[in-house]
Amino acid sequence: MKLADMSKQEQSSMYEELKQSYARFQARSLKLNMSRGKPSADQLALSQRLLDPLDNYRAEDGTDTLNYGLLEGIPEARRLFGELMDMPPEQIIVGGNSSLSLMYDAISRLFCFGFNGHTPWGRLDKVKFLCPSPGYDRHFTICEVFGIKMIPIAMGEDGPYMEEIENLVAKDASIKGIWCVPQYSNPDGITYSSQTVRRLGALQAAAPDFRIFWDNAYCVHHLNMSDHDAVDNIYTACREAGQEDLPYIFSSFSKISFPHGAISAMAASPANIAHTKKYLNAQTISYDKINQLRHARYFKNKAGVLAHMAKHAEILAPKFSMVLDLLEAELTPLGIGCWTQPKGGYFVSVFLPKGCAKRTVQLCKQAGVELTGAGAPYPYGNDPQDSNIRIAPSFPPLEELKQAMEIFCLCAKMAAIEALEAI
Amino acid sequence: MKLADMSKQEQSSMYEELKQSYARFQARSLKLNMSRGKPSADQLALSQRLLDPLDNYRAEDGTDTLNYGLLEGIPEARRLFGELMDMPPEQIIVGGNSSLSLMYDAISRLFCFGFNGHTPWGRLDKVKFLCPSPGYDRHFTICEVFGIKMIPIAMGEDGPYMEEIENLVAKDASIKGIWCVPQYSNPDGITYSSQTVRRLGALQAAAPDFRIFWDNAYCVHHLNMSDHDAVDNIYTACREAGQEDLPYIFSSFSKISFPHGAISAMAASPANIAHTKKYLNAQTISYDKINQLRHARYFKNKAGVLAHMAKHAEILAPKFSMVLDLLEAELTPLGIGCWTQPKGGYFVSVFLPKGCAKRTVQLCKQAGVELTGAGAPYPYGNDPQDSNIRIAPSFPPLEELKQAMEIFCLCAKMAAIEALEAI
Numbered sequence: 001m002k003l004a005d006m007s008k009q010e011q012s013s014m015y016e017e018l019k020q021s022y023a024r025f026q027a028r029s030l031k032l033n034m035s036r037g038k039p040s041a042d043q044l045a046l047s048q049r050l051l052d053p054l055d056n057y058r059a060e061d062g063t064d065t066l067n068y069g070l071l072e073g074i075p076e077a078r079r080l081f082g083e084l085m086d087m088p089p090e091q092i093i094v095g096g097n098s099s100l101s102l103m104y105d106a107i108s109r110l111f112c113f114g115f116n117g118h119t120p121w122g123r124l125d126k127v128k129f130l131c132p133s134p135g136y137d138r139h140f141t142i143c144e145v146f147g148i149k150m151i152p153i154a155m156g157e158d159g160p161y162m163e164e165i166e167n168l169v170a171k172d173a174s175i176k177g178i179w180c181v182p183q184y185s186n187p188d189g190i191t192y193s194s195q196t197v198r199r200l201g202a203l204q205a206a207a208p209d210f211r212i213f214w215d216n217a218y219c220v221h222h223l224n225m226s227d228h229d230a231v232d233n234i235y236t237a238c239r240e241a242g243q244e245d246l247p248y249i250f251s252s253f254s255k256i257s258f259p260h261g262a263i264s265a266m267a268a269s270p271a272n273i274a275h276t277k278k279y280l281n282a283q284t285i286s287y288d289k290i291n292q293l294r295h296a297r298y299f300k301n302k303a304g305v306l307a308h309m310a311k312h313a314e315i316l317a318p319k320f321s322m323v324l325d326l327l328e329a330e331l332t333p334l335g336i337g338c339w340t341q342p343k344g345g346y347f348v349s350v351f352l353p354k355g356c357a358k359r360t361v362q363l364c365k366q367a368g369v370e371l372t373g374a375g376a377p378y379p380y381g382n383d384p385q386d387s388n389i390r391i392a393p394s395f396p397p398l399e400e401l402k403q404a405m406e407i408f409c410l411c412a413k414m415a416a417i418e419a420l421e422a423i
Numbered sequence: 424m425k426l427a428d429m430s431k432q433e434q435s436s437m438y439e440e441l442k443q444s445y446a447r448f449q450a451r452s453l454k455l456n457m458s459r460g461k462p463s464a465d466q467l468a469l470s471q472r473l474l475d476p477l478d479n480y481r482a483e484d485g486t487d488t489l490n491y492g493l494l495e496g497i498p499e500a501r502r503l504f505g506e507l508m509d510m511p512p513e514q515i516i517v518g519g520n521s522s523l524s525l526m527y528d529a530i531s532r533l534f535c536f537g538f539n540g541h542t543p544w545g546r547l548d549k550v551k552f553l554c555p556s557p558g559y560d561r562h563f564t565i566c567e568v569f570g571i572k573m574i575p576i577a578m579g580e581d582g583p584y585m586e587e588i589e590n591l592v593a594k595d596a597s598i599k600g601i602w603c604v605p606q607y608s609n610p611d612g613i614t615y616s617s618q619t620v621r622r623l624g625a626l627q628a629a630a631p632d633f634r635i636f637w638d639n640a641y642c643v644h645h646l647n648m649s650d651h652d653a654v655d656n657i658y659t660a661c662r663e664a665g666q667e668d669l670p671y672i673f674s675s676f677s678k679i680s681f682p683h684g685a686i687s688a689m690a691a692s693p694a695n696i697a698h699t700k701k702y703l704n705a706q707t708i709s710y711d712k713i714n715q716l717r718h719a720r721y722f723k724n725k726a727g728v729l730a731h732m733a734k735h736a737e738i739l740a741p742k743f744s745m746v747l748d749l750l751e752a753e754l755t756p757l758g759i760g761c762w763t764q765p766k767g768g769y770f771v772s773v774f775l776p777k778g779c780a781k782r783t784v785q786l787c788k789q790a791g792v793e794l795t796g797a798g799a800p801y802p803y804g805n806d807p808q809d810s811n812i813r814i815a816p817s818f819p820p821l822e823e824l825k826q827a828m829e830i831f832c833l834c835a836k837m838a839a840i841e842a843l844e845a846i
């Protein structure tokens with residue numbers, strides 16, 4: 001029976017039962033964590049051999065990776081990212097251990113120096129970004145520190161709502177950018193449709209230096225290698241619309257090999273790459289080329305990466321299944337909440353009844369289960385419905401994950417009943 | 424006989440002889456490079472074992488270095504830098520592969536966000552830096568891209584001329600910083616005296632957010648381990664003067680293990696570290712902790728680093744000796760030029776007669792010897808005397824270095840005679 005169809009009496013007696021189970025969990029002093037999209041120990045073990053010494057440390061063009069030089073990265077790493085990102089290697093800069101840094105730095109350059117004669121963003125009264133939400137909290141943190149005003153955009157099955165985006169950017173020149181995680185979006189697991197990508201590429205922005213921040217963090221992070229999503233190439237879409245300077249495209253091996261022990265990359269138009277290199281040249285002499293060479297030699301090409309991702313999928317898929325099965329078994333009969341069924345990425349995004357997210361996170365915490373803070377996936381941490389919770393199933397071992405999810409479902413039910421009574 | 428004491432006739436016939444030798448060198452189509460402070464292949468080989476896999480990848484506090492986390496670095500790496508920099512580990516942030524990036528980022532944060540309520544530098548009409556010159560060209564490049572006006576300060580045997588610095592910073596609140604390479608300065612090899620450090624620490628700057636950028640790049644880079652310089656602790660000097668927020672202190676393993684395949688660090692007051700972490704947290708989740716662990720395990724402590732630096736010294740000392748011997752043998756009798764006799768670092772700084780630097784670099788280039796561009800060690804590339812040339816003896820093998828220095832001396836003589844005739 002749906003919770004909403006129950007009598008107050010039935011709800012109340014169910015709540016009492018739930019409270020007793022909750023007390024039993026609390027008594028066990030558990031410490032379980034589903035808060036961050038961290039790979040598990042057995043996922044990390046998949047890349048252990050990457051840390052073996054190499055026969056030699058010369059890149060294929062003869063560059064000694066142990067010494068200075070090659071700001072844009074070694075050729076074989078640029079080629080590898082070129083395959084993954086479907087971009088010409090000469091339009092790729094291979095970075096250090098963090099694609100987030102590449103994004104922050106890209107914004108910092110536009111903020112300090114501007115793009116080729118445009119006013120630096122730091123000299124403008126107002127700079128705004130469109131933020132499809134729920135989204136990646138660390139994108140929003142970058143906006144916050146730079147004082148960039150965030151405008152939330154709702155997400156649908158095809159990606160963010162394009163009509164709203166088109167209207168906003170057309171009339172407001174202070175809107176300078178949009179954050180996109182186009183494949184297996186964080187946290188919803190949504191992949192932008194072809195039409196969404198085409199419309200983004202064709203955006204008629206009032207700001208001449210408008211930029212699409214295309215964080216393709218999960219481009220090969222499928223849960224099933226034979227049934228997966230694929231997102232269209234945003235650079236192609238932009239170029240076809242005659243505005244190839246729109247996108248900055250980011251990728252990373254953080255969730256392929258080692259989180260922040262890996263390599264990252266940025267791809268963009270020739271003009272954007274030239275602009276980036278001009279200032280990057282003041283920031284560093286080169287990124288860590290030894291680690292670039294390790295990755296290029298270990299993975300070789302896209303096929304090598306996909307074979308490796310299949311092993312990640314073997315570990316991750318059962319965890320996602322368990323999360324979804326438990327949600328289905330526990331919450332669906334009561335008619336509380338809905339969630340995404342992602343084919344890849346790192347998260348399950350759960351929407352509880354209005355006003356239940358914070359309370360559920362709090363109840364979980366008091367029973368020893370750490371979740372991402374409610375609201376974190378929204379600009380300024382403000383989920384207007386107080387409904388969304390991001391579940392990260394990857395890190396805990398399967399047995400711990402099961403326990404954590406049982407507690408999560410229990411807490412969600414308690415919060416849902418509390419919310420009804422409050423009405 | 425000194426060149427200046429020769430008759431025009433003698434100068435002219437000497438020039439003809441030099442020209443013939445020069446033509447013979449040109450005919451050999453040499454390719455020799457003394458342009459950058461790069462370690463040689465045999466120096467890099469000293470650290471080869473650093474690239475071996477580790478028994479395990481847990482930091483001493485249990486952190487899995489293969490996964491996310493620890494923005495400020497792993498404890499053992501902070502302790503190692505603490506010993507090298509003579510600073511408390513908790514006041515150290517261990518960075519990525521580039522201390523230059525740490526400096527750029529520090530300036531970028533002050534430019535974008537300002538320090539704790541002070542106006543961000545990017546919002547000011549004018550920002551100026553004092554630049555002891557000759558200095559490190561890449562410091563000056565950072566100033567150039569941020570539009571920071573550079574004021575050259577002459578160097579003496581004790582470091583930069585303090586009286587000029589004291590006068591300037593006291594009366595001009597737009598002077599926001601000073602670049603210092605306090606030990607074995609790039610390129611002069613000068614180590615700041617205790618009095619210089621004390622006066623820097625006690626600077627009464629009109630700007631409340633004035634900063635000393637203390638790039639101690641060569642803190643253990645001695646040429647003779649038993650007869651070396653040491654610079655006083657700038658943090659102590661500042662704290663004793665009641666202004667501990669003045670210095671940002673930088674260090675790096677780039678010329679200990681692998682150039683830009685190593686780790687770096689920044690040390691500062693608790694307030695500066697807190698300010699840095701606040702914004703760094705938006706820029707990245709963590710630096711590459713695997714490489715931090717490799718370095719901490721390999722070098723262990725300062726004694727381990729010094730033992731390693733003794734091996735570098737064995738390779739470098741004969742190169743520096745050869746450079747100095749050749750300069751002495753070839754240029755001293757003619758009375759052209761003077762140069763520093765550094766006890767460490769990576770450079771010999773040669774001052775030729777006025778107006779001879781560019782011409783010498785040009786002549787060298789045409790004979791196949793690459794030098795740092797004349798003027799590069801000065802703000803805006805402008806050496807007012809056109810006199811200074813930075814020689815980097817580290818990279819070429821000894822035999823090549825000898826040849827390159829012979830050509831250098833030859834070209835310097837030619838340029839000196841040309842300059843006399845032009846008078």
